[in-house]
Amino acid sequence: xQAKQLxxxxxxxxxxxxxxxxxxxxVVVLSADLSESLKLAExxxxxxxxxxxxxxxxxxxxxxxAGLALAGKIPFITSFAAFNPGxxxxxxxxxxxxxxxxxxxxxxxxxxxxxxxxxxQALEDLAIIGALPDIEIVVPADSKQAYDLTLAIAxxxxxxxxxxxxMKLEPLDQYTAVDKTKFGHAQILQAGTxxxxxxxxxxxxxxxxxxxxxxxxxxxxxxxxxxTLRPLDEKAIIDSVKKTKTAIIACEHHLDSGFNTLIMxxxxxxxxxELIHPVAIEVIGTTxxxxxxxxxxxxxxxxxxxxxxxxxxxxLLAKKLRLSLG
Amino acid sequence: xxxRSRQQLARLAFTLRREALSxxxxxxxxxxxxxxxxxxxxxxxxFGKILRFDPNRPDxxxxxxxxxxxxxxxxxxxxxxxxxxxFPKEELASFRQINSRLQGHxxxxxxxxxxxxxxxxxxxxLGQGLSQAAGxxxxxxxxxxxxxxFCMMSDGEQQEGQTWEAYQFxxxxxxxxxxxxxxxxxxxxxxxxxxxxxxGNLKLKLMAFGMKVYEVDAHDLTKLLAVLQxxxxxxxxxxxxxxxxxPGKGVSFMENDYKWHGKAPSDSEYHQAISELxxxxxxxxxxx
Numbered sequence: 001x002q003a004k005q006l007x008x009x010x011x012x013x014x015x016x017x018x019x020x021x022x023x024x025x026x027v028v029v030l031s032a033d034l035s036e037s038l039k040l041a042e043x044x045x046x047x048x049x050x051x052x053x054x055x056x057x058x059x060x061x062x063x064x065x066a067g068l069a070l071a072g073k074i075p076f077i078t079s080f081a082a083f084n085p086g087x088x089x090x091x092x093x094x095x096x097x098x099x100x101x102x103x104x105x106x107x108x109x110x111x112x113x114x115x116x117x118x119x120x121q122a123l124e125d126l127a128i129i130g131a132l133p134d135i136e137i138v139v140p141a142d143s144k145q146a147y148d149l150t151l152a153i154a155x156x157x158x159x160x161x162x163x164x165x166x167m168k169l170e171p172l173d174q175y176t177a178v179d180k181t182k183f184g185h186a187q188i189l190q191a192g193t194x195x196x197x198x199x200x201x202x203x204x205x206x207x208x209x210x211x212x213x214x215x216x217x218x219x220x221x222x223x224x225x226x227x228t229l230r231p232l233d234e235k236a237i238i239d240s241v242k243k244t245k246t247a248i249i250a251c252e253h254h255l256d257s258g259f260n261t262l263i264m265x266x267x268x269x270x271x272x273x274e275l276i277h278p279v280a281i282e283v284i285g286t287t288x289x290x291x292x293x294x295x296x297x298x299x300x301x302x303x304x305x306x307x308x309x310x311x312x313x314x315x316l317l318a319k320k321l322r323l324s325l326g
Numbered sequence: 327x328x329x330r331s332r333q334q335l336a337r338l339a340f341t342l343r344r345e346a347l348s349x350x351x352x353x354x355x356x357x358x359x360x361x362x363x364x365x366x367x368x369x370x371x372x373f374g375k376i377l378r379f380d381p382n383r384p385d386x387x388x389x390x391x392x393x394x395x396x397x398x399x400x401x402x403x404x405x406x407x408x409x410x411x412x413f414p415k416e417e418l419a420s421f422r423q424i425n426s427r428l429q430g431h432x433x434x435x436x437x438x439x440x441x442x443x444x445x446x447x448x449x450x451x452l453g454q455g456l457s458q459a460a461g462x463x464x465x466x467x468x469x470x471x472x473x474x475x476f477c478m479m480s481d482g483e484q485q486e487g488q489t490w491e492a493y494q495f496x497x498x499x500x501x502x503x504x505x506x507x508x509x510x511x512x513x514x515x516x517x518x519x520x521x522x523x524x525x526g527n528l529k530l531k532l533m534a535f536g537m538k539v540y541e542v543d544a545h546d547l548t549k550l551l552a553v554l555q556x557x558x559x560x561x562x563x564x565x566x567x568x569x570x571x572x573p574g575k576g577v578s579f580m581e582n583d584y585k586w587h588g589k590a591p592s593d594s595e596y597h598q599a600i601s602e603l604x605x606x607x608x609x610x611x612x613x614x
Contacts, residue, residue, distance in 0.1 A: 063492075071466060075461075
């Protein structure tokens with residue numbers, strides 16, 4: 001396996017925005033003094049009149065974007081997820097109620113802004129957005145996927161949230177021949193029979209590493225990257241748990257909300273219909289707030305790594321036995 | 327000729343007041359004080375040749391945009407839109423009722439079945455309208471279009487930090503195609519503004535933010551029309567009009583009483599209010 005160059009999802013986003021700019025003349029970008037962090041320098045250079053600096057004023061930025069959308073523009077609203085949607089939920093809620101085509105880009109999400117600490121580690125953004133109706137949600141797992149999803153969301157009607165990270169990640173095709181990213185479709189990175197691991201964002205590469213370790217001990221894991229959380233590919237989720245009767249759900253987010261609850265509610269909804277057996281579930285995510293440290297140190301401390309997935313697999317398979325599913 | 331038209335606008339302001347109050351009475355819910363206080367402004371904006379619009383083409387690309395930020399005064403806004411021909415007057419009776427396009431606070435939607443023609447933005451949560459207006463003004467500038475954007479706000483919503491973020495944005499980006507209007511009636515839900523959360527010297531604050539500030543009596547149509555025309559013609563600076571109004575204007579027992587911010591009248595209060603307004607409306611006709 002040849003090592004490939006590491007790249008963050010924000011890099012793929014920034015590159016894609018230049019192409020989006022050329023393809024869609026109505027696209028404008030708003031920034032709350034974080035254009036460098038969101039990799040928007042090239043867009044700014046190519047389309048200076050369509051780059052709108054808002055200063056450190058995220059609430060105004062969101063409503064300005066609503067106004068731009070009302071006048072026919074497609075605004076990409078960029079800041080850190082801790083503030084966007086963390087600080088401008090009310091403004092977003094009003095814009096979403098109008099069904100406007102606005103694209104909310106939450107950068108530096110999750111624990112993996114290491115040194116900045118808990119104030120900047122957005123672990124609730126998917127819950128905030130998920131609590132609002134009709135906002136599509138994407139969480140790319142690598143730079144290339146961020147590129148593809150950026151192009152995809154630019155041409156979708158209505159509001160969309162995209163969660164991006166700062167940490168440089170291995171490309172997905174490091175592990176496997178990956179299907180082309182298709183908005184709204186789960187990406188099955190590895191087929192398996194003993195358990196399913198649903199993941200998104202940086203947990204995808206951790207999951208692939210865990211799956212390799214599990215394979216060494218003859219445990220066959222199915223790995224499903226849910227890069228689109230809304231609309232959620234319910235069929236892919238149900239088809240997989242029908243087969244494996246087990247699921248690990250892994251996301252760099254609070255455990256009590258967001259990714260976990262979205263997937264568990266799909267499983268619960270189909271129970272007694274397409275699903276006629278229980279499903280054993282383990283979850284991986286955070287409880288409480290984060291803290292400062294190197295990305296890898298923080299992720300390790302909070303159990304967001306491949307080792308944690310392997311450990312959870314053992315618990316999960318024991319549950320499976322107890323439920324007489326195995 | 328000008329005077330005659332001014333009299334017509336004055337009369338219309340009272341007609342709109344009656345409509346607004348009837349809507350609130352029928353719904354037994356809504357906000358009378360601000361609605362009554364802004365009647366002359368709505369009359370001037372929509373019928374005094376200030377706003378460019380075509381009720382048969384609500385999306386006409388050359389229209390001026392009017393955004394209501396203090397969405398709770400929707401009764402007077404809806405009455406104005408109906409009288410301007412955007413939708414049938416009969417529909418005003420559905421205000422705040424189930425299955426209505428006349429939501430308690432204005433709802434802009436792309437859904438053709440729910441959309442109320444003439445409404446340009448969703449409002450209600452205070453402090454957002456000026457930012458929305460700034461976004462529209464920015465889009466117009468990017469596209470080099472000549473339309474102008476008007477945004478009506480309340481004085482209470484100047485307490486929202488976002489409003490000041492918006493002034494900052496407007497002056498920084500030189501959005502000279504935007505005109506803010508503040509209904510300065512000095513009441514909010516809990517009492518007088520000065521007791522609840524004083525705005526201090528609002529005019530000086532706005533000037534310090536780089537805004538050109540006009541002050542006007544919100545019930546003097548001659549002055550209102552003059553200041554609106556002047557603000558519209560001045561495209562060299564960011565502008566805001568402080569319109570000093572009497573909350574509840576036109577109904578003796580509602581005037582200057584903060585308790586009428588968001589309360590519907592009882593049967594007897596309603597009948598008294600309507601007869602007072604009818605007399606004043608008639609007086610406008612007589613002096614015509």
